[in-house]
Amino acid sequence: MAVHPLVEPAEARPVDPVITTKAGIGMPRDPVGAADLFMLPQERFDDLYTAVYALIDDAKAEYHVVKLYKGSHASPNPHKSVTDFGAWFFERRRGLLGYACDKNRPATLQYALEDLAEFDRVHKPRISTVEAFTILARSRDQPNEAFEDYLNYVADRTHQFGWYRGGSSGFDDEARAFTCAHFRQLGISCDIDDVMIFAGGAKGVFLACCAAFMSHRMFEELHHRGGVVLAPSGYYQSLRLLPPIFGGTLHVEDDLTGETVDEWLTDTEDLPGRVVYVPLVNNLDGRVLSRERAEDIASAIVNHNLDHPHNPAYVIGDDVYVGSYMHDDLDATPIGAIPELALWCVSVVTPSKTFTLPTGRVAFATSRNPAVRKAIAHYRTVFSHGRVPQSSELISAAAISLTPESWIDRWNNWNREHLGYFAREVNNLNAVLGREVFRIEQPEGGWYAPVRVARDLFGERVRSSVDAHAVLLYYGGDDRESGVAMLPGELFGRGCDNGWYTLRANLAVDTGTIARTVRRLHDAASAMLGTSRDHVIGHALSRARRVVPDLDRTIANRRY
Structure with missing residues (x-):
């Protein structure tokens, strides 16, 4: 040694x-x-998340792979009102309410509430500027000040880019007022002081929550109590990285229902730091949380917490895909909209998905529990996620608030059409291949589709969706115009089952990309069904293990 x-x-x-x-x-x-x-810091990491993306990065360096692994929305930019506000903000250094007033009556010396009402009528933002201003005005320090006087103060005040945001220097109250109205629109009970703003996106909130629920600070010492996050198969893949930082882990159920949550709570009643992660839209299969299922889950948690007041389970409601639905008749219900759960729930929204502003890297969270807010805010400061640039903060609030529902509906229709096109093309491909090699599961929300691949296509050497993922990356050998990059089901807590491997594809791409994907699936399947299968698989698996030497052990040691 x-x-x-x-x-x-x-x-x-x-x-x-x-x-x-x-x-x-x-x-x-x-x-x-x-x-x-005395050793140097760890140089190599053998967790599954790192391994999967290492394979993708390696394939991208040699092949012109079709990139279906990303989370991007189909629109290349947010709605024009969002970019217009961004340009206006950098020029004028004034906030959202000033923008709405100025849009209606430029260069006026005195604004009126009618200016906001007219902006709402003409531009049809998701969140009424009148409602957002009313929320803000009711929280003002001088309650006897006339509404219109306060409106003119807020509309005219300027942001100093050299100042940290917050309080009187950065005016974060305006962004919180708009987001408060957004939470209320979702049915989540919320006041302006309940809203917290995070840098780092949703992951920043999840990190602070894990720290708050799984750690205990005593003076200068931070003790990791550990904990466990219950999540459904199809959780946000980055979530798997966070609990271990604090000595915690994940437990994965195929589905979250009142029954499965109740059983889990009973089995873990003696464990500290318990959190139930409830996505509004499943990140793998696109299943949407219905009102009935949300109520059943909430009932199980509330009843358990009332019986165990000294060791309650907390809830993270991941609502970042709100509004992105494949069907019009869904009874989509954020878990935070169940009022009985309010004391134990943290709800999270971002502009990065439905509202097409991933570059904002900002998240908004709310909780009705002051102790929870205080703990999360502490770790937000520890991780430097509280100092959000004023531009990012306000443009993110603008994306959530100013984007019209009609724009969201149009992109939902676009996603439905492309999903339908992909499903038809895959069915045609199966007909050409003479058997069902690929199967597309129909999502209810988001813009991802689970692509199921027959296990027997690959033979005995491919033993996981990660291996299947590697074959689809490297099947082309020396052909640079080959490769399809999706994400394996194991990254979301879903293993292989019933003769199928699962890969997640992002279908928020143009029809040309979908057509190219189907052609490459045809090429890969043809190679698997031909005499060169063993050679192709051997090449793909060997290369994958050169990139990630411990890949077999990584897969074998996967716990969630």
Whole structure:
């Protein structure tokens, strides 16, 4: 075994339980050997998330792969009102209400509430500017100030780009007022002071929640109590990275129902740091949370928490895909809209998905529980997610608020048409191949579709969706115009089942990209059904294991 040149071999070292530094500070000896205290930081990571993206990055470097792994919306830009506000903000340094007033009556010296009402009538934003201003005005420090005087103050005030946002310097109250109105529109009870703004997107909120629920600070020491997040198969894939930071883990159920949640709560009632992650739209199969299922899940959690007040389970409602639905008659209901759950729930929205502003990297969260807000806000500061640039904050609020429903509906129709086109083309492909090799599951929301691939297409050497993913990346050999990059089901907590592997495809792409995808699926399947299958699979799996040497162990050690 190689030994660091400055450290004696383990056999020659004393076995004192404490290492004393030159400064006289005692440090507990690492149970795996004090030499590890002197090692360089870890250079290689063998978790599944890192492995999957390493394969994609490697394939992209050599092949012109079709990129269906991304989460991007089909629209290349947000609605014009959002970009117009952004340009106006950088020129004038004034906020959303000033923009709405100025849009109706440019260069006037005195604004009136009618200016906001006229903006709403003409531009039809999702969130009424009148409603947002009313929320803001009711929270003002001087309640006796006339509404229109306060409107003119808010509309005229300017942001100083050299100042940190927050309080009187950055005027984050305006963004929180619009987002408060957004939460209320979703049925989530909310006041302006309940809204928190995060840098880092939804992941920033999830990170702060895990820290708040799984850690305990005592003076300068932070103790990781650990914890467990219950999530459905199809959870947001980055979620798998966060609980382990605090000694926690994930438990995955095929589906979240009142019954499965109740059983899990009973089985884990003695564990600390329990969190139930409830997405409005499943990230893998696009299933939408219905009112009935939301009520059943909430009922199980509320009843359990009332019986276990000293160890309640908390809830994260992931509502980032709100409004992105494949059907018009869905009874989509965020888990935070169940009022009885309010004390234990944190709801999260972002501009990055439905509203097409991923570059904002901003999330808005709300909770009715002051203790929860205080804990999350503490870790928001610790991770430097509280200092949101004023431009990002306000443009993100604009994306959520100013985007008209008609624009969202138009893109929903676009997604339906492209899903239908993809499904028809895959059916035609199966007919050409003479058997059902690929199967498309129909999502209810979002713009992803699970692509099921027959396991027997690959033979015995391919044993997971990750392996199937590698074959679809590398089947082309020396042909640079080959490769399809999707995400394997294991990354979302879904293993192979019933003779099928699962890959997630982003269908928010043009018809040309879909047609190219189907051609490449044809090429890959033809290779698998021909005499070169063993050679193609051998090449793909060998290359994948050169890129990720521990890939087999990574897959075998997957726990969620």
